[in-house]
Amino acid sequence: MSQRTLVLLKPDAVRRGLVGEIIGRIERKANWTISALELRTLDRGTLEQHYAEHVGRDFYEPLMQFMSSGPIVALVVEGERVIEGVRALAGPTDPISAAPGSIRGDFGTITRENLIHASDSEESAQREIKIFFPGLA
Numbered sequence: 001m002s003q004r005t006l007v008l009l010k011p012d013a014v015r016r017g018l019v020g021e022i023i024g025r026i027e028r029k030a031n032w033t034i035s036a037l038e039l040r041t042l043d044r045g046t047l048e049q050h051y052a053e054h055v056g057r058d059f060y061e062p063l064m065q066f067m068s069s070g071p072i073v074a075l076v077v078e079g080e081r082v083i084e085g086v087r088a089l090a091g092p093t094d095p096i097s098a099a100p101g102s103i104r105g106d107f108g109t110i111t112r113e114n115l116i117h118a119s120d121s122e123e124s125a126q127r128e129i130k131i132f133f134p135g136l137a
């Protein structure tokens, strides 16, 4: 089942020079393609749209600060079961619980600075791709 997902390499990943490492892991999976990719610094409006479901949570403001603290890399990845697949590569939200071998398990320690975002469902993917790449059909 071919799908599309939105992936963000968060400011910590860019600052630490892990963009190539993380994108390399995505590229090495068979039958997936990168169909959009951009380095960009996010403004408050874009972040408010992206994180609308987290408004009011105690981590919301620090998350907004962190996500606008430097450039991110946004990409759309397309292919066989890519939504589930990128989330498996990423590992769970808390990097200390993430298994070694996953991106968060290998490189992260802090829940907020967990390196990568990946859409969690087809509905989220559609919504998020529209926010970051409105020109993509």
Ligand code: CMP
Residues within 6 Å of the ligand: 059, 063, 093, 111, 112, 113, 114, 116, 117, 118
């Ligand atoms: P992500 O799942 O991509 O989207 C929501 C983000 O909020 C999550 O990654 C973390 O970066 C952050 N986050 C989620 N839960 C917490 C938490 N308990 N404390 C701090 N940050 C969090």
